[in-house]
Amino acid sequence: MRAYRALLRKDLLLELRGRELVPAMVVFVVGALVLVRLGLGGERLAGGTRAATGLLWVVVVFTSMLALVRSFAQEREHGIWDGLLSAPADRSAIWAARASATFLFLGVTQAVALPLFWLFFLQDGRSPSLAVLAAALALADLGVAMLGALLAGLVSNVRAREVLLPVLFLPFALPLVSVAVRMTVDSIPPQNGGLGALHGLGFLALYDTIFALLGWALFEYVVED
Amino acid sequence: MSSPERAPAVRCDGLTRRYGERVALDAVSLTVAPGERLLLTGGNGAGKTTLLRVLATVLRPHAGEVAIDGHVLPRDARKVRPAIGYVGHEPLVYPALTARENLELYAALYGVGRERIEQVLELAGLNGRGADPAGELSRGLRQRLGLARAMLHSPSLLLLDEPTTGLDEDGRERLRGVLAAHRGAAVIATHEPDWFAGLEHGRLRLAAGKAA
Amino acid sequence: MNGSHRARPDRATAAATAAALLMALALAMIFFYVPTDVSEGYSQRIFYFHVPIALTTYFLFTWGAVNGARFLLKRDMSLDLKSYVPMHLGVIFGSLTLVTGSIWANIAWGTWWFWGDTQLTTFLIIFLFNCAYFMLRFSIEPGERRATFSAVYAVLGVGLIPLSVIGVHVAQTNDLIHPITFNENGANMDGSMFLTFLVALAAMITLSVTMYLIELRGKRIDDRLRAIRRLAGGEA
Numbered sequence: 001m002r003a004y005r006a007l008l009r010k011d012l013l014l015e016l017r018g019r020e021l022v023p024a025m026v027v028f029v030v031g032a033l034v035l036v037r038l039g040l041g042g043e044r045l046a047g048g049t050r051a052a053t054g055l056l057w058v059v060v061v062f063t064s065m066l067a068l069v070r071s072f073a074q075e076r077e078h079g080i081w082d083g084l085l086s087a088p089a090d091r092s093a094i095w096a097a098r099a100s101a102t103f104l105f106l107g108v109t110q111a112v113a114l115p116l117f118w119l120f121f122l123q124d125g126r127s128p129s130l131a132v133l134a135a136a137l138a139l140a141d142l143g144v145a146m147l148g149a150l151l152a153g154l155v156s157n158v159r160a161r162e163v164l165l166p167v168l169f170l171p172f173a174l175p176l177v178s179v180a181v182r183m184t185v186d187s188i189p190p191q192n193g194g195l196g197a198l199h200g201l202g203f204l205a206l207y208d209t210i211f212a213l214l215g216w217a218l219f220e221y222v223v224e225d
Numbered sequence: 226m227s228s229p230e231r232a233p234a235v236r237c238d239g240l241t242r243r244y245g246e247r248v249a250l251d252a253v254s255l256t257v258a259p260g261e262r263l264l265l266t267g268g269n270g271a272g273k274t275t276l277l278r279v280l281a282t283v284l285r286p287h288a289g290e291v292a293i294d295g296h297v298l299p300r301d302a303r304k305v306r307p308a309i310g311y312v313g314h315e316p317l318v319y320p321a322l323t324a325r326e327n328l329e330l331y332a333a334l335y336g337v338g339r340e341r342i343e344q345v346l347e348l349a350g351l352n353g354r355g356a357d358p359a360g361e362l363s364r365g366l367r368q369r370l371g372l373a374r375a376m377l378h379s380p381s382l383l384l385l386d387e388p389t390t391g392l393d394e395d396g397r398e399r400l401r402g403v404l405a406a407h408r409g410a411a412v413i414a415t416h417e418p419d420w421f422a423g424l425e426h427g428r429l430r431l432a433a434g435k436a437a
Numbered sequence: 438m439n440g441s442h443r444a445r446p447d448r449a450t451a452a453a454t455a456a457a458l459l460m461a462l463a464l465a466m467i468f469f470y471v472p473t474d475v476s477e478g479y480s481q482r483i484f485y486f487h488v489p490i491a492l493t494t495y496f497l498f499t500w501g502a503v504n505g506a507r508f509l510l511k512r513d514m515s516l517d518l519k520s521y522v523p524m525h526l527g528v529i530f531g532s533l534t535l536v537t538g539s540i541w542a543n544i545a546w547g548t549w550w551f552w553g554d555t556q557l558t559t560f561l562i563i564f565l566f567n568c569a570y571f572m573l574r575f576s577i578e579p580g581e582r583r584a585t586f587s588a589v590y591a592v593l594g595v596g597l598i599p600l601s602v603i604g605v606h607v608a609q610t611n612d613l614i615h616p617i618t619f620n621e622n623g624a625n626m627d628g629s630m631f632l633t634f635l636v637a638l639a640a641m642i643t644l645s646v647t648m649y650l651i652e653l654r655g656k657r658i659d660d661r662l663r664a665i666r667r668l669a670g671g672e673a
Contacts, residue, residue: 002333002336003333003334005333006329006330006332006333006334007330007333007334009330010319010322010326010330013321013322013326014319014321014322017321017322018321074319074321078315078317078318078319078320079313079314079315079317080315080317080318080319081283082278082281082283082311082313082315082317083311083313083317083318083331083374084334085281085282085283086281086282086283086306086309086311087306087331087334087335088303088306088307088334088335088336089333089334089335147593150589150593154586154589154590157582158573158576158577158586159576159577160576164572164573164576167569167572168569168572168573168590170565170569171562171563171565171566171569171597172566172593172597172600174562174565174601174604175562175597175600175601175603175604175605175608176604178558178604178605178607178608178609179604179607179608181608182607182608182609199607200607203603203604203607206600206603207600207604210596210600211596214592214593214596218509218589218592218593221509221585221588221589222585222586222589224284224285224585225283225284225582243580243581244580245578245579245580245582246578246579246580246667287581
């Protein structure tokens with residue numbers, strides 16, 4: 001536990017000092033939203049707020065790839081893995097700390113993205129329920145961060161890691177995005193049934209639980225050389 | 226040879242380690258008795274670093290047996306880690322964190338009290354530089370920080386990879402002091418074995434992964 | 438290497454024989470025994486190929502994951518091979534599933550609703566996962582590290598299967614309470630259809646086992662050849 005806290009503190013301190021990740025993510029998300037808005041053109045978005053909500057999730061996934069690819073970059077570039085791995089602390093603490101830090105970075109980025117989303121895409125005064133969207137984002141971020149930290153550790157020592165990480169991650173993003181999109185789109189008024197928020201959150205919670213267990217158990221194997 | 230009841234500090238029997246299909250260590254055998262210091266010599270790529278990394282439990286052996294204080298690796302790696310102090314080629318510190326912050330991280334990883342941090346900073350002659358980012362320290366000072374990091378938890382086995390590289394006269398004297406005072410065993414890879422005169426108990430030369 | 442050399446060809450031959458017999462039986466039943474479906478007509482019979490092939494693909498991925506997990510625990514390189522081969526066969530059976538599935542989706546739109554769109558999407562996710570597995574495997578040079586990472590990813594895939602099935606179903610229908618269950622399907626089929634289905638399933642699984650044994654043997658020979666070449670090269 002002390003190791004986890006120290007590792008998390010280290011990750012946050014490094015980001016605070018280096019300011020590498022979060023600014024890049026924010027710029028990316030803003031740029032992507034602008035691109036999508038312009039690319040779809042016109043005053044009215046075909047498909048309306050529903051389509052926009054789907055696109056928001058796509059942008060979220062790609063932004064998280066940005067954060068994950070740079071995970072463990074410091075450890076790799078300065079050979080620090082040897083220091084961490086020869087220490088008696090549980091290796092899974094490294095995973096847990098990185099997942100927590102990524103979760104926080106994603107949260108900060110989305111806090112910037114959401115108001116922009118509203119600004120760019122709000123149409124007919126209708127929008128997805130903020131509560132549902134925020135809850136879905138929180139749970140999705142957690143799942144992405146946990147699985148992502150595991151996969152980031154895996155590709156850390158592999159050649160084409162920038163390309164490989166999105167490829168490895170994408171199949172796992174698909175069920176997540178399917179449910180998240182459905183859930184948030186169905187929260188756009190008028191709500192006429194559709195996927196209840198609780199059901200969607202239930203699925204996301206299941207997703208998170210499975211990858212929490214798998215991440216915890218498998219990280220040890222991924223960092224061993 | 227020390228008394229037969231006590232397990233050797235380090236024992237390797239036919240240790241083999243591959244990188245992909247290339248053999249980095251080829252059936253290396255060695256023994257280090259408790260309290261002894263073994264020098265590893267050999268050219269670049271001979272396998273010295275690989276051997277140290279296996280002993281540091283960072284790499285697992287692919288064949289053969291490795292035991293530290295009687296504990297067999299990799300099965301008992303967790304038991305062994307608190308007793309090992311490893312200094313690699315790199316000082317293993319985060320350049321963006323201060324010297325003290327780096328040591329705080331490792332103190333947490335090793336379950337060591339924070340007072341120890343000041344002690345090792347003193348030992349390494351870095352007391353005034355604790356608040357400096359590690360990246361701003363000179364190579365020699367960073368090397369000293371790496372040594373301080375390895376001494377935090379008072380390990381019984383020291384594994385040092387070219388510890389004299391980049392050290393100035395003062396740094397070298399401190400290293401000599403640390404080694405002389407260290408009562409446990411040590412395995413030291415070096416290109417300057419003669420500098421360790423008076424401190425070494427034996428040498429092992431590696432060539433192309435084999436013990437020569 | 439080990440003493441079971443003579444046993445292996447026998448197992449592959451036995452499996453091949455069983456597979457051939459079951460396939461013949463299944464084909465006979467599919468085309469001559471089972472009654473024509475009332476609503477979809479003769480071409481509905483593709484169901485008896487598509488679903489068993491799909492289930493076999495899931496079976497192969499699970500098998501690959503199980504052997505992957507065993508490799509992580511035991512570090513026995515033969516388990517790496519035994520994990521890789523089912524994943525590789527999964528590509529073959531997976532492709533067949535997608536092909537037969539889309540043919541069937543064209544023919545049968547409506548009656549068998551829970552075997553429709555959602556299944557294809559789920560399967561596509563799993564198929565993409567399989568392709569990613571191969572991309573991973575080809576980015577690392579052969580050795581223990583490649584085996585370890587492949588095994589980890591294969592095990593993750595096992596987590597993906599139920600999540601895709603549930604997730605896609607949840608996202609495309611309104612129902613979390615009634616996930617796709619085989620009981621529901623079974624209840625919709627009469628005796629002769631169910632029997633034919635089971636025979637077809639058995640045939641597909643046996644076929645996959647046969648292909649597994651054959652490919653495993655082939656890869657072992659490859660490995661031995663490579664080891665010999667390395668030795669010969671070393672002495673030259």
